[in-house]
Amino acid sequence: MTSSTVEAQQFIAPKFNGATAEKLAKLGIRHAFDLVLHLPMRFEDETHLTPIAHARHGALVQVEGEVVNAEVKFRPRRQLVAQVEDGSGTLVVRLLNFYPSQIKQFRVGARVRLLGEVRSGFFGAEMVHPRCRVVSEDMPLPEALTPVYPTTAGLSQTTLRKLIAEALDYENLSDTLPGALIGRLKLSEFDSAVRFLHNPPPDVSQHALDERTHPAWRRLKFDELLAQQISMRLHYRNRIQQQAPALNGAGALRNEFIGSLPFPLTGAQQRCVAEIGADLGKGHPMRRLLQGDVGSGKTVVAAVAALQAIESGYQAALMAPTEILAEQHFRKLTTLLVAQGVTVVWLTGSLKKKEKQAALESIASGVAQLAIGTHALFQEDVTFAKLGLAIVDEQHRFGVAQRLALRLKGSTNATHIEPHQLMMSATPIPRTLSMSYYADLDVSIIDELPPGRTPVVTKLVADNRRDQVIARVRDACLSGAQAYWVCPLIEESEALQLQTAIDTFETIQVTFPDLKVGLIHGRMKTSEKSDVMARFLANDIQLLVATTVIEVGVDVPNASLMVIEHAERMGLSQLHQLRGRVGRGSTDSVCILLYQAPLSETARARLKVIYENTDGFEIARADLQLRGPGEFLGSRQSGMPMLRFADINLDIDLLDAARDTAEWLIREHPEATRAHLDRWLGNKEEFLKV
Ligand code: ADP
Ligand code: MG
Numbered sequence: 156m157t158s159s160t161v162e163a164q165q166f167i168a169p170k171f172n173g174a175t176a177e178k179l180a181k182l183g184i185r186h187a188f189d190l191v192l193h194l195p196m197r198f199e200d201e202t203h204l205t206p207i208a209h210a211r212h213g214a215l216v217q218v219e220g221e222v223v224n225a226e227v228k229f230r231p232r233r234q235l236v237a238q239v240e241d242g243s244g245t246l247v248v249r250l251l252n253f254y255p256s257q258i259k260q261f262r263v264g265a266r267v268r269l270l271g272e273v274r275s276g277f278f279g280a281e282m283v284h285p286r287c288r289v290v291s292e293d294m295p296l297p298e299a300l301t302p303v304y305p306t307t308a309g310l311s312q313t314t315l316r317k318l319i320a321e322a323l324d325y326e327n328l329s330d331t332l333p334g335a336l337i338g339r340l341k342l343s344e345f346d347s348a349v350r351f352l353h354n355p356p357p358d359v360s361q362h363a364l365d366e367r368t369h370p371a372w373r374r375l376k377f378d379e380l381l382a383q384q385i386s387m388r389l390h391y392r393n394r395i396q397q398q399a400p401a402l403n404g405a406g407a408l409r410n411e412f413i414g415s416l417p418f419p420l421t422g423a424q425q426r427c428v429a430e431i432g433a434d435l436g437k438g439h440p441m442r443r444l445l446q447g448d449v450g451s452g453k454t455v456v457a458a459v460a461a462l463q464a465i466e467s468g469y470q471a472a473l474m475a476p477t478e479i480l481a482e483q484h485f486r487k488l489t490t491l492l493v494a495q496g497v498t499v500v501w502l503t504g505s506l507k508k509k510e511k512q513a514a515l516e517s518i519a520s521g522v523a524q525l526a527i528g529t530h531a532l533f534q535e536d537v538t539f540a541k542l543g544l545a546i547v548d549e550q551h552r553f554g555v556a557q558r559l560a561l562r563l564k565g566s567t568n569a570t571h572i573e574p575h576q577l578m579m580s581a582t583p584i585p586r587t588l589s590m591s592y593y594a595d596l597d598v599s600i601i602d603e604l605p606p607g608r609t610p611v612v613t614k615l616v617a618d619n620r621r622d623q624v625i626a627r628v629r630d631a632c633l634s635g636a637q638a639y640w641v642c643p644l645i646e647e648s649e650a651l652q653l654q655t656a657i658d659t660f661e662t663i664q665v666t667f668p669d670l671k672v673g674l675i676h677g678r679m680k681t682s683e684k685s686d687v688m689a690r691f692l693a694n695d696i697q698l699l700v701a702t703t704v705i706e707v708g709v710d711v712p713n714a715s716l717m718v719i720e721h722a723e724r725m726g727l728s729q730l731h732q733l734r735g736r737v738g739r740g741s742t743d744s745v746c747i748l749l750y751q752a753p754l755s756e757t758a759r760a761r762l763k764v765i766y767e768n769t770d771g772f773e774i775a776r777a778d779l780q781l782r783g784p785g786e787f788l789g790s791r792q793s794g795m796p797m798l799r800f801a802d803i804n805l806d807i808d809l810l811d812a813a814r815d816t817a818e819w820l821i822r823e824h825p826e827a828t829r830a831h832l833d834r835w836l837g838n839k840e841e842f843l844k845v
Contacts, residue, residue: 178310179318186837190322193315194352194375194800195302198364201270202296202357208244210273210280218246219268219290225261237261239269246273247281260289268294298357300364319353331378331831333824340377340812348374367800376801377809380591382835383798384817385828387594392821394595399440399573400543404466408495409459415494416455423447423603424456430599431460431577435544441575444550444593447601448771449581449735450608456601457546458488460577465497465524469543473527474561476552478503478681479688480707484548485527487710492525502528502537505681533560542574549707550578551728581707581735582728583775587803590810610769611738611746615722615762618751624718625666627747632670632697636742637714640700641733642676643721652702653678659720660700667698676702706732712740722748722765723758727778730765757781780804 184190205216220241227235235250235258248269250257260267271285304315328346330337337344343351348371355364363369367376409432413420420428427445434441447453461471473488475481485501492499500514500523517523521540526532530553542565547558558576565574584593616624628638642659645652653676660674673696675687684704690696692711699705699714706729717737722730730748738744750762764777803810820828 175310175314178307181307182305182310187322188326188834188837190319191326191328191349192375192799192835193304193319194349196305197303198300198355198361199270199303200361201268201301202298204268204296206243207239207241207246207280210246212273212275212280215270215272217268217270219266220246222261222263222265222267225258225263227258235261239267245279247276247278248285248287249276249281249283251284257287260287265289266292300355300357300359300361302353302355323350323353331827331834332381332820333827336816336820340816342377343370343374345374345378347371367802372800373806373809376806377813378831379798379835380801380806380810380813381816381820382832383591384594384813385821385832386836388817388821389832390595394442395439397439397573399438399575400467400469401438402435402463402467402469402543402575404463404468406463406466408466408497409462412459412462412492412495415491418605420455421452421601421603421605423601424452427456427599427601428459430597431456432463434597435460435463435575440573441577441597442595443577443597443599444584445577445579445599445601446583447579447581448583448604449732450739451581451601451604453548453579453581453601454484454487455491457548457577457579458491460544461525461546462492462495462497464544464575467543469541470518470521470523470539471525471544471546472532472539472542472561472564473525473546473548474532474553475527475529475548476707477704478505478529479675479684479704479709480548481527481529482681482685483688483710488525488527497524498522499525499527502526502531503681504529504531506531530557533557533564537564539564542572544575544577546577546579548579550580551582552707581732581771583772585772585776585779587807587810588779590814591798591803594814607741608738609741609743611734611744613734613766613769614745614747615766616747616749618749621749624747624749627745628698628716628718629667629670631716632667636716637691637694637696637711638698638716638718639705639714639736640698641705641717641719642700642702644703644724644729646724649678652676656700656702663698663700671695671697672700673698674700675704677704703729703733705736709736710739711736715740715742715744717744717746718749719746720749721751723750723754723762725761727761727764727774727781730761731771731774734765 179185182193184193199215201217203217204219207218207220210216210218218239218241220239223238223240223245225235225237227233232251235253237248239246239248246269248261266289268288268290269282269285271282273280273282275281302316304312304319306312306315328349330345332342332345351371352375359369364372431441431443431445434443445453445456457473461473464471473484475484481501481503485499489499498517500517502511502514502518506514514523514526515536518526519538519540526539531537545561545564547553547561550558558578562574562576565572589596589598628640632638640659640663642656645655656674656676660672664672673687673691675684679687687696687699688709691699691714694713715737717734719725719730719733725733734746737746748762748765754762760781764774768774768777801809820831
């Protein structure tokens with residue numbers, strides 16, 4: 156336990172009862188110092204009063220007046236209705252939920268100060284649920300803006316303010332950063348910055364506070380970003396010091412494999428192969444992300460890496476998020492690697508008992524050199540003889556814990572081998588994210604598509620022009636092409652999603668009596684799914700009705716047309732991934748996004764982005780902007796506590812500065828580094844295991 160934890164407990168434990176402590180914990184406040192860093196989400200201006208007659212409708216204003224009438228009404232629903240007069244005009248106040256104490260507040264003759272939004276109601280200007288305080292005639296207005304804190308049910312602003320004020324008195328607010336650095340970067344002092352934000356002085360611009368551009372905000376953002384950068388650097392250093400097998404096999408197997416491919420590797424693939432190969436040859440664990448847009452050819456790069464492990468006497472594992480994808484990898488790689496005499500097994504949850512037993516034994520004895528599967532690969536019953544490389548395909552579909560579990564499969568009872576890890580993703584990580592949340596990873600990028608691909612043409616079509624789409628699908632399929640028909644996404648319920656898939660399938664069958672139509676969805680048995688995919692691959696199915704189970708990885712080059720129903724319901728990366736299922740062969744491909752009007756503003760923005768862009772990086776950047784990093788990543792996914800104050804899209808200069816500072820601080824000022832991490836991450840560091 157660090158000293159700050161002990162202090163915190165002394166501080167929090169005796170003062171709060173369990174309920175308050177629990178509510179604070181909900182806000183992430185566990186230590187007294189967390190209160191200091193619990194900064195306002197916005198500021199309210201209670202420094203002046205607006206005459207009721209001048210209050211603009213829709214504006215947040217503060218008024219003060221005398222209650223001239225108040226009653227509890229029961230129709231149309233139970234509510235407290237009061238009239239307040241200030242000499243300039245009258246305002247109706249309505250409370251739909253209220254406590255007896257509030258009836259007392261609104262007793263006739265009382266003087267009240269109200270803060271709220273004015274609207275035009277049935278009886279003229281009104282405020283619904285304003286913030287209300289009973290005041291005396293000469294009660295002064297506050298001189299500063301009032302901070303409003305993020306809070307949770309049952310914890311009032313007043314309580315929070317009191318606790319925070321105490322913490323500001325009690326806690327050590329001395330600077331963690333050397334004075335020279337503060338001077339060089341022209342930062343505010345930590346102490347004055349936090350005090351300023353909790354108690355902004357009267358003359359400050361509310362705009363700079365709200366937009367978080369004020370120097371006080373910038374100091375806190377910098378500190379937060381710096382803590383993140385330091386922690387990432389330390390992880391990196393720590394990893395470099397761990398032992399991993401140096402996979403220095405001769406290379407004959409790899410060369411043979413590359414030579415046996417029906418195509419030469421692209422320049423970008425060759426570069427990635429070399430980068431990964433160099434890492435694997437070192438004696439410490441690789442954590443590398445192989446990033447490449449859909450269809451850029453990540454799988455063969457992964458296969459080369461696996462062969463490097465294998466020809467160095469180790470096993471490799473390849474994990475995919477869906478059974479369809481795992482099976483596709485298994486089929487492809489078995490075919491490709493059979494000539495090299497490599498033993499490949501596959502393991503998913505749906506294997507028959509006997510098959511599973513055989514696979515497990517083969518993995519445990521080391522006979523299996525490459526194990527391909529779903530998350531079944533890291534379940535308890537799986538033991539690897541000698542796992543040297545764990546590959547995670549479509550890594551964004553897995554959580555940190557799952558990736559970690561696979562890595563831990565390097566341990567046998569006798570020894571621990573920390574395996575190398577290669578993650579693959581078609582969801583590119585924008586630069587700002589890779590500098591922040593992913594700063595611990597090395598990244599290889601396939602920035603070139605195999606030659607001969609023609610970009611997919613995207614069309615946006617309103618649902619009332621469905622007939623034209625149907626005609627187009629028929630023409631395409633009758634002239635030898637194949638098509639996907641993607642069902643509407645029903646996120647709320649799996650049962651409903653299933654029903655929608657079946658309904659769509661039936662409708663499509665009736666619409667296209669002259670085509671061979673197939674159906675694939677997530678609830679089918681694995682054997683059924685693989686049967687459908689095999690028939691689609693063999694062109695025995697011309698039109699495949701599918702749910703988003705085909706979203707990742709599926710590779711059927713002859714499919715050149717895709718229709719996505721209710722495209723407006725889907726997320727950007729989902730649309731990009733789905734669209735990536737076509738455009739894999741040499742014929743021109745088209746993706747038709749059917750949408751239902753009217754579109755919400757965000758749906759319109761998303762569709763515009765996907766319509767105008769084919770580059771996954773651009774799409775990811777737009778996605779990040781539309782959703783923010785929290786949703787884009789999910790903290791489960793990144794394993795990092797989310798940034799609370801800094802916005803990596805807006806604070807790029809601070810992010811750059813923090814990155815440049817971190818390494819220097821660790822090297823030159825180890826004590827300051829420790830203090831800074833302690834202040835900012837304290838108990839949260841346990842999450843930082845990417
Ligand atoms: P992704 O990066 O989306 O996982 P895949 O590995 O599935 O892409 O590759 C997409 C398709 O491109 C596959 O059919 C694969 O065989 C083919 N491919 C991969 N590399 C090349 C290359 N250098 N030249 C031509 N085709 C390639
Ligand atoms: Mg893939």
